Amino acid sequence: MADSPKSNPATSTAPSSPADATALRTPSSEVRPAPTPSPPPSPKRTEKTMTGSMAPIAPKNFGYEQARHLLWRAGFGGTPVQIQTLASWGPTKAVEYVIDPANAPGDRPRADLFDKNIMREPSAEERKAYQAARQKQDEDALAKFRVEQQRRQGQDRQQISEVQRWWLKRMIETPRPLEEKMVLFWHGHFATSYRNIENSFHMYLQNELFRKNALGNFGDLLYGIIRDPAMLKYLNNDTSRKGKANENLAREIMELFSLGIGGYTENDIKEGARSLTGYTFKDDTFVFEKNNHDGGVKTILGRTGAFDGDGFVKIILEQQGVSRFITRKLYHNFCAELPPLERADYSDLPGPQQAALRDLASTFASSKYELKPVLRRLFLSQHFYDDKVMNEQIKGPTQLVVGAVRSLDTPVRDLSILNDALDLMGQNLLFPPSVKGWDGGRSWINTSTMFVRQNIMAFLLTGKKPRGYDANADEMKYDPMPLLAEMAKANPGSEKDPAAVADYLLRLTIGTAPQQSKEALASLSAKVGGGVSRELVIGYLLLITAMPEYQLC
Amino acid sequence: MDLHNSPAFTRRKFLYGGLTLASTAWTIPAFLGSSADAMAGMLADGLSSTPGVDEDRILVVVQLGGGNDGLNTVIPYGMDAYYKARGGIGVKPNEALKLTEADGIGLHTRMTALKELYDNGLASIIQGVGYPNPDRSHFKSMDIWQTGERDATGDGWLGRYIDNECCGYGKGESGKPDGSKKPAAGPMTAIDPPIAIGRTAPLALQGRATKPVSFESADLFRWSGEDIHEALKEPYHDLNRRGASGGGDTNADFLMRTALDAQISSDKIRKAVGQKSLVTYPGNELGRQLQMVGAMIRAGLKTRVYYVTLGGFDTHSGQGGAQGRHGNLLANFADSIKAFYADLKAQGNDSRVLTMSFSEFGRRVAQNASGGTDHGTAAPMFLFGPMVRPGVIGAHPSLTDLDQGDLKYLIDFRSVYAGVLEQWLKADSKQVLGETFKPVVVLKKA
Numbered sequence: 001m002a003d004s005p006k007s008n009p010a011t012s013t014a015p016s017s018p019a020d021a022t023a024l025r026t027p028s029s030e031v032r033p034a035p036t037p038s039p040p041p042s043p044k045r046t047e048k049t050m051t052g053s054m055a056p057i058a059p060k061n062f063g064y065e066q067a068r069h070l071l072w073r074a075g076f077g078g079t080p081v082q083i084q085t086l087a088s089w090g091p092t093k094a095v096e097y098v099i100d101p102a103n104a105p106g107d108r109p110r111a112d113l114f115d116k117n118i119m120r121e122p123s124a125e126e127r128k129a130y131q132a133a134r135q136k137q138d139e140d141a142l143a144k145f146r147v148e149q150q151r152r153q154g155q156d157r158q159q160i161s162e163v164q165r166w167w168l169k170r171m172i173e174t175p176r177p178l179e180e181k182m183v184l185f186w187h188g189h190f191a192t193s194y195r196n197i198e199n200s201f202h203m204y205l206q207n208e209l210f211r212k213n214a215l216g217n218f219g220d221l222l223y224g225i226i227r228d229p230a231m232l233k234y235l236n237n238d239t240s241r242k243g244k245a246n247e248n249l250a251r252e253i254m255e256l257f258s259l260g261i262g263g264y265t266e267n268d269i270k271e272g273a274r275s276l277t278g279y280t281f282k283d284d285t286f287v288f289e290k291n292n293h294d295g296g297v298k299t300i301l302g303r304t305g306a307f308d309g310d311g312f313v314k315i316i317l318e319q320q321g322v323s324r325f326i327t328r329k330l331y332h333n334f335c336a337e338l339p340p341l342e343r344a345d346y347s348d349l350p351g352p353q354q355a356a357l358r359d360l361a362s363t364f365a366s367s368k369y370e371l372k373p374v375l376r377r378l379f380l381s382q383h384f385y386d387d388k389v390m391n392e393q394i395k396g397p398t399q400l401v402v403g404a405v406r407s408l409d410t411p412v413r414d415l416s417i418l419n420d421a422l423d424l425m426g427q428n429l430l431f432p433p434s435v436k437g438w439d440g441g442r443s444w445i446n447t448s449t450m451f452v453r454q455n456i457m458a459f460l461l462t463g464k465k466p467r468g469y470d471a472n473a474d475e476m477k478y479d480p481m482p483l484l485a486e487m488a489k490a491n492p493g494s495e496k497d498p499a500a501v502a503d504y505l506l507r508l509t510i511g512t513a514p515q516q517s518k519e520a521l522a523s524l525s526a527k528v529g530g531g532v533s534r535e536l537v538i539g540y541l542l543l544i545t546a547m548p549e550y551q552l553c
Numbered sequence: 554m555d556l557h558n559s560p561a562f563t564r565r566k567f568l569y570g571g572l573t574l575a576s577t578a579w580t581i582p583a584f585l586g587s588s589a590d591a592m593a594g595m596l597a598d599g600l601s602s603t604p605g606v607d608e609d610r611i612l613v614v615v616q617l618g619g620g621n622d623g624l625n626t627v628i629p630y631g632m633d634a635y636y637k638a639r640g641g642i643g644v645k646p647n648e649a650l651k652l653t654e655a656d657g658i659g660l661h662t663r664m665t666a667l668k669e670l671y672d673n674g675l676a677s678i679i680q681g682v683g684y685p686n687p688d689r690s691h692f693k694s695m696d697i698w699q700t701g702e703r704d705a706t707g708d709g710w711l712g713r714y715i716d717n718e719c720c721g722y723g724k725g726e727s728g729k730p731d732g733s734k735k736p737a738a739g740p741m742t743a744i745d746p747p748i749a750i751g752r753t754a755p756l757a758l759q760g761r762a763t764k765p766v767s768f769e770s771a772d773l774f775r776w777s778g779e780d781i782h783e784a785l786k787e788p789y790h791d792l793n794r795r796g797a798s799g800g801g802d803t804n805a806d807f808l809m810r811t812a813l814d815a816q817i818s819s820d821k822i823r824k825a826v827g828q829k830s831l832v833t834y835p836g837n838e839l840g841r842q843l844q845m846v847g848a849m850i851r852a853g854l855k856t857r858v859y860y861v862t863l864g865g866f867d868t869h870s871g872q873g874g875a876q877g878r879h880g881n882l883l884a885n886f887a888d889s890i891k892a893f894y895a896d897l898k899a900q901g902n903d904s905r906v907l908t909m910s911f912s913e914f915g916r917r918v919a920q921n922a923s924g925g926t927d928h929g930t931a932a933p934m935f936l937f938g939p940m941v942r943p944g945v946i947g948a949h950p951s952l953t954d955l956d957q958g959d960l961k962y963l964i965d966f967r968s969v970y971a972g973v974l975e976q977w978l979k980a981d982s983k984q985v986l987g988e989t990f991k992p993v994v995v996l997k998k999a
Binding site: 392439442445447552 | 689690692693696704705706707708746752753754759761762764765766767768773774775776777778780781782784785787788789791792793795803804805807808809811812814815818819919921927928957958
């Protein structure tokens, strides 16, 4: 398959070959004949400027490092065998493999996985009994209702931890890592917290909505989210009715879910909110309450009609800003960190990034919001494999933990402990801090989370807890030696050389082997003595996973 | 469109205000500088505080988790209704520690230490604190107290305070909420993150840019891997104390700096806590935590907000009266606070530290059939320190004019927060709380 760069008027001023890469620093709005490269941002990066070319990477440039990068960004990292396999396939086949779920077996979660009745609404009789107790001021009966309500809330909080562990396990075990990674992406995008809705089954249903549409069409997701009980509750649309429209969902749909600040007016929010009145749910199912719906004429984003919620979403999807906003967020998540995302505008970014973003937005628009084409284009592009893109993303807590288990093949040990660690590191799954989701990037890191990050790796590798060891540490011994099999195959005997093993493991885990880190590992090997042993390899991995660079992928 | 002008979304201001700087706020090591030598020098000089300077003011929050029974903490022994509702667990008039200048009000029998603080003008008791339309779920009500919001959907109130103070939100410069102005390059002053003693940091301390530090004990604020093999220690330290060369600002540089910062903080905190205290603290959980906080204050950490927790107040059954389980908790609370202030005084730091206690709710007026009390509403808050306005603030809520068996609150807890923010921390409480609450006067007249 010969992917050629799409002809796109938006990128026509940007040269597409890497030889002209320095020219990409020129802001696209003005054309300078003889561009001078901007000063390098850091003394370490003097060599070259970033390429903004979205042309496919040449097979000859796609090797071990690129395959490793692809596996980390499009999933949760790869084992040595996975890296070698993808490298040998070349970019086109490798990218196709990670993108298409049909390439890996999948399963739909069982329908009866979780109890849907814990937080079910009271029946008509129950409600009547409660009203009667209130009217009679029957304190004993009211106390019983309260106790029962508290019992159910307690049970539901247990179930939400089960859902958290179930999802974490799924991310660790799935043969379709990109699918789960997209579920995590959509969870952060359409952020909804259990804290506010207190219904674990609805959180699970929403998680399944994200999974069904993980790599499908963004439009389907947007139509789906205005029918999702968890979201309707979280943004208070369940009580929004004609004459008393609640604007929360209408606002966030445009501001955070599709267009970004600047893509709409306050009046569009008011009118959009009217169109969403009557969109609510009963038990676990979406309900359109016609009596509560405002059927009048609205004007939204310049269009006038008696729109309902679907009509509102349809108008949004006709806006050009959607493809810019969503691809910007995808880029931020999969490629390189960008400044705050409230706006779809990216005129203040460096030229190469602008070029890449314009290209992605145009791909997304021309595929009518299909996700696979835009991700395929990104994962194949020269830009994606630029030096400044690779190994420069701070792993989110989930990425860190799931990535370590998957790429090093450590025991899982204890999902509860891993889940607690995610919370300590700032990513309590299903409890995002607000409707804005997680900021990501550097906001994950402080002195406290740094130790948690290092210590959870020590736990995975050895069962060591901050105090003492996991009860099963002896039975669940980690065997790191299979990590060296590929190295032995390529260069027999090298797997017995402590220095060669150190170098190999550094390249596997952090993508490079800086001199200082090789020296630190050598000093361990000198102290331990006795050649390459399981203990030494675990010691190496303990040190490597505690390196600041291990927080990057 | 300017979000500032949308009064209905005051909360949102904070989301965006802090966000502008979220990615850079912590790039500056809390202990400044970038080389390990400079650190060593600074440690030798000591980061000692300057008493009496506003920047050195410290707030310690004590969370009484589970819903403390306010009526059996501050006893309305002058009210018949109290004894009618609490035939079994009521604290008798002769058992209550009667408070001067407060008719018919006394402290629980076991709070002699707190009575002493009160008599010495080091304590204020704020009566009947709550909020409208109270929620009786531990989970939800605790979130309400910690966010300072009735819908409890935003960041923690102290996190927002620190976001504001350290990131200059609303102070021009870099605080534009839409992110349209890039944050200024180069170092900016950041105060140290708040410290919570406990496994996880409470919501109250979580801001947009502010990420609190938390640890159960100082020896857990370190790499656990070094326990696995002695030989790992040295290479680990080499790898984590490299710092960032040349002051670059890639993510790798940022991580190098934070790793070094973590090592220095860990050394400093563990060294601080390893020192013998100037006084003896009671051996209970809260005493242990306050002892650590006292040690960190003494060591001159720049931390401005500390958070400690005492749990076990969910006394649905067998809570006891003048003696018993609830009394034991109150004794732990009172004894620990007293020791804390004795320590601070011995250090010469007592005038820098204001302590505030709260619980997510009080309990119902009537005791239940199990000799305990169920989840209720309003309850007293305590403030401690030589700067607080001593005595009882506000009237005791009525025991006869009830809302379905619960006390009606008289003072919104956010008015107390506003008082602490405005008067003690010199912060704009409206900015932090998102709306105006009339501040309670919490400090004594100068």
